[in-house]
Structure formats: C-alpha cells, structure tokens
Amino acid sequence: MRLRDLKLTNYRNCEDLELNLDSNKILIIGKNAQGKTNILESIYILSALKSPRTANNVELINFNSEAAEINANLLKSNTDIELDYYYSREKKRELRLNKVKTTPKNFKTVLKTVLFSTADLLLLRGNPSDRRDWLDRAISQIYPAYDDRLSKYDKIRIQKNNLLKEYLKTGSSNDTLLDVYNEQLVIAGSNIIYLRKKFLKEIERIASEKHRIISETEALKIEYDCGFLNGESELEDIANAFKLSLEERKQEELRRGQSCVGPHRDDIIFYINGNEATKFASQGQQRTVVLALKLSELDIIADKAGDEPILLLDDVLAELDDIRQNYLLKSINSNTQTIITSVDTILFEEEFLKDVKIYKIEDGHIL
Ligand SMILES: Nc1ncnc2c1ncn2[C@@H]1O[C@H](COP(=O)(O)OP(=O)(O)OP(=O)(O)O)[C@@H](O)[C@H]1O
Ligand SMILES: [Mg+2]
Known part of the structure; x- marks a missing residue:
C-alpha cells in the first residue's frame, strides 16, 4: 500500500498543503510547531477516523475556518483509490471513497497505518486504557x-x-x-x-x-x-x-x-x-x-491484512539510542512506505538519506 498524494485544507495550521508522497521513504523536516505531527495525524485519521491526540475533531479545523479537509490518493493492490475526509464546526462529517459518499466502516478498511510517536514510548508507564487502545486499534x-x-x-x-x-x-x-x-x-x-x-x-x-x-x-x-x-x-x-x-x-x-x-x-x-x-x-x-x-x-x-501498512514515525528516532535507531531503520522493509518526521537530518546516515524524499515544512507550508 502506498500513499501518493496528500492534500490538507484548513487542517490545523495547514491551510493549503499539498504533498507528493510517491516514494517509499519520506522525511519531513521542520522546527518545532511547524506542522510535522499534523501531517502524520491527518494520515492516521484517514485510517482510523480518530485522532491519536484528541477525541474532539473540531480541534482539527483551522482556527479561522469552518471545516477541515483531508484528501489522499493511494495505490492499493495495483488499484488507485481516492479518500476524502471532511469535518465541519457543526460536527458534520463526510467521507468519500472514490468520490462517492461512504460509511465509516467502509472508509476505515482502506488505509492501514502503524503510528509510532514519542507518546507511544510511554505505553508501559501509561494507563491501562492506553494499552487497551493500542491493542484494540491493532486488532481492528x-x-x-x-x-x-x-x-x-x-x-x-x-x-x-x-x-x-x-x-x-x-x-x-x-x-x-x-x-x-x-x-x-x-x-x-x-x-x-x-x-x-x-x-x-x-x-x-x-x-x-x-x-x-x-x-x-x-x-x-x-x-x-x-x-x-x-x-x-x-x-x-x-x-x-x-x-x-x-x-x-x-x-x-x-x-x-x-x-x-x-x-x-x-x-x-x-x-x-x-x-x-x-x-x-x-x-x-x-x-x-x-x-x-x-x-x-x-x-x-x-x-494478516495482506497489504503492507504505512509506517508513520513521529519524532521517535531522536528518543532512541544508536542501537535502537539502527535497528528501527534497518528493520523497515523496503516495501513498507515510511513517513518520518524529525527536527533535522542529522540523525540519519548518508546511506539512508540516499533513497529518501525530503521535505521541509514551515508554518504549515511545504517549502
Ligand atoms: N486547529 C488549529 N488551527 C491552527 N493551528 C493549529 C490548530 N491546531 C494546532 N495548531 C498549531 O499547529 C502547529 C503545529 O503543530 P504540530 O504538532 O504539527 O507541530 P510539530 O511540527 O510536530 O512540532 P514538534 O516538533 O514540536 O512536535 C502548532 O503551532 C499548533 O499550535
Ligand atoms: Mg510533533
């Protein structure tokens, strides 16, 4: 499974952001508070219909806007699929699969993701409900x-x-x-x-x-x-x-x-x-x-799902030591599309960066 394009409209601080993802490894670099996590969150929402950060989806809407949109094109089993997610301040949600309105259940079966963020590193220390949520999400x-x-x-x-x-x-x-x-x-x-x-x-x-x-x-x-x-x-x-x-x-x-x-x-x-x-x-x-x-x-x-999920790594490398960083980067199968966010490229070896598409983000815009 591979994401090809992502378009965010009035989604958090990304008022109008387009990202070409047609590569197996993508690195999004940006200073703090520029929109790196927002991008990964929006991809996660397309697969889970809920945010890993909030239960209130109104928070996803840009402060100055009435509704947020996430649009993505992806390739799954050699078929092009389009996903459109819309959420308004009136809590009206609209989901489209290949431009046709669809149910949450149908929508959720399309995109599979595994998100690994710094918050996950606290899974063992967190509440039982965090561990149940992780388990439930994986099983579903x-x-x-x-x-x-x-x-x-x-x-x-x-x-x-x-x-x-x-x-x-x-x-x-x-x-x-x-x-x-x-x-x-x-x-x-x-x-x-x-x-x-x-x-x-x-x-x-x-x-x-x-x-x-x-x-x-x-x-x-x-x-x-x-x-x-x-x-x-x-x-x-x-x-x-x-x-x-x-x-x-x-x-x-x-x-x-x-x-x-x-x-x-x-x-x-x-x-x-x-x-x-x-x-x-x-x-x-x-x-x-x-x-x-x-x-x-x-x-x-x-x-089990018969298709490689997309791996979303939000800032985790900085939190791991050399051994664990290397293990993580080496374990990523070349078929797994991986989108990584980081404050800079310093953590990555030249060798790894060779095959990576790098984007810079500032204030919700791709430079
Ligand atoms: N609904 C919203 N409307 C406008 N801006 C928002 C909204 N929600 C969050 N933001 C802003 O989006 C910005 C970017 O947030 P994000 O979490 O993506 O940063 P980041 O690049 O991951 O930073 P860090 O490196 O600190 O994790 C923040 O400044 C935040 O205040
Ligand atoms: Mg972040």
Whole structure:
C-alpha cells in the first residue's frame, strides 16, 4: 500500500498543503510547531477516523475556518483509490471513497497505518486504557468486525451502568433487565477477550524475538491481565468464566453503581526476564519493548491484512539510542512506505538519506 498524494485544507495550521508522497521513504523536516505531527495525524485519521491526540475533531479545523479537509490518493493492490475526509464546526462529517459518499466502516478498511510517536514510548508507564487502545486499534485493522464488537459491548455497558445508577438512586433493581444486559455483555465481551488474547500471543511470539535481538539477551513475555481468567483461552471457557464472575459480583456492582468486571477493565502486563516491566524496567528497557511491539504490529498487519501498512514515525528516532535507531531503520522493509518526521537530518546516515524524499515544512507550508 502506498500513499501518493496528500492534500490538507484548513487542517490545523495547514491551510493549503499539498504533498507528493510517491516514494517509499519520506522525511519531513521542520522546527518545532511547524506542522510535522499534523501531517502524520491527518494520515492516521484517514485510517482510523480518530485522532491519536484528541477525541474532539473540531480541534482539527483551522482556527479561522469552518471545516477541515483531508484528501489522499493511494495505490492499493495495483488499484488507485481516492479518500476524502471532511469535518465541519457543526460536527458534520463526510467521507468519500472514490468520490462517492461512504460509511465509516467502509472508509476505515482502506488505509492501514502503524503510528509510532514519542507518546507511544510511554505505553508501559501509561494507563491501562492506553494499552487497551493500542491493542484494540491493532486488532481492528486486522479484523474490521472487531470495531463493531467493541462498540456493541460499550453500548450495552453504558445501558447497564445507567440501570445500576438508577438502582443507587431508587433502591429498586430491575433484575430481569440486568440479567439480559449481563448475558449480552458475556457474548460481546468474551469475543473481545478471545481476540485480544489471540493477538497478544501472536505479537508475543514475534516481538520477543525482536526484543531479544535488540537487547541481546533479555526475554520478553506478554500477558493479558483479566481478573476472572486462569489461563482459559477458548471462547466458550472465557464466556463461562465471565458469566460466573458477573454473577459473583452482581451485589458489588449494584452497591457501587458501576460495571466492575469485563474487558473494559483489563490490562496487558509485560515481563522482562520474568520481572514486571512497568515496575522494574529502566526507561531504555521499556522503549525496547515498545519498539519491538510496534515493529511486530507492522509485521502482523502486513501478514494478516495482506497489504503492507504505512509506517508513520513521529519524532521517535531522536528518543532512541544508536542501537535502537539502527535497528528501527534497518528493520523497515523496503516495501513498507515510511513517513518520518524529525527536527533535522542529522540523525540519519548518508546511506539512508540516499533513497529518501525530503521535505521541509514551515508554518504549515511545504517549502
Ligand atoms: N486547529 C488549529 N488551527 C491552527 N493551528 C493549529 C490548530 N491546531 C494546532 N495548531 C498549531 O499547529 C502547529 C503545529 O503543530 P504540530 O504538532 O504539527 O507541530 P510539530 O511540527 O510536530 O512540532 P514538534 O516538533 O514540536 O512536535 C502548532 O503551532 C499548533 O499550535
Ligand atoms: Mg510533533
């Protein structure tokens, strides 16, 4: 998969920006606050329909404008595809695929991306929700139906929470309705847990190998942390354990007025040589884990989705030491279109820069 052109109109500080991306390696150089991250964010939005930086898409619109637009041409399996994204201050969104209006679901299946930014380097230190978001995003690029399951699960959970809150207020509970919600949560939730565990097993297999190479000796283990599971990995067993846990904790949920068990509470634990990385690993060791994870995510998506995703590297090289920088740059497969942002070219070897298309950005304009 390869992006060919990108056009931003009134998108953040890029009022009118055109970028020819017809190259495998692209480097965008610019001082701080010129629009480098904005460009990568706009590409990410075309693939995920949400920003990695904000949940409020109005922020994407240039301060002086009424609507933002992102237009891109890409080549996928030898076919030219055009994607158009429009978002207005009235929160009206319009998505076009080859100039024809389309649904979010259809739109999202086109472009696959793996974004690796400095914020990702904090994945291990961050909140469980950051780790779940990373996992969910990776899985949904492989199984587009996964997104539906997540939204279904969330919808039922919100309804159940409303019911639980109602109980807190009135003291009377609609037990039948609560049981119905719990049944639905078990169906949607076990599926989510099943796929998350399956994906993590796969990523552990690939990432532990990469991790061993970068660190020379260390062993990486990844565990899905779900309070009610004891090693179960079959869908039916997960469903039974989830059901049992919901029954056991029903009184607690009523008392607290919130859903206390389920995949919205789960986490991922990383171990280096048997020690929990969040607690014991140095900053460099944690970065190695994230680097191995991101590169493995790229491999898995390329393999399962049948097309190389686009790799977006936002300023990460500056944060890695020589060994990790080299490993990252050498691991990038020549088929993977890679768009890198950096403050200057100093970090890159002459050899690497030979095949790279370099752009300079200033105040939202390509020079
Ligand atoms: N809605 C908006 N309208 C206009 N300008 C905006 C909007 N949102 C963000 N900006 C501005 O865009 C500029 C560029 O932001 P961006 O994050 O892309 O910088 P950057 O080049 O990645 O810088 P850094 O090297 O510091 O990461 C910032 O000055 C920011 O204030
Ligand atoms: Mg930036």
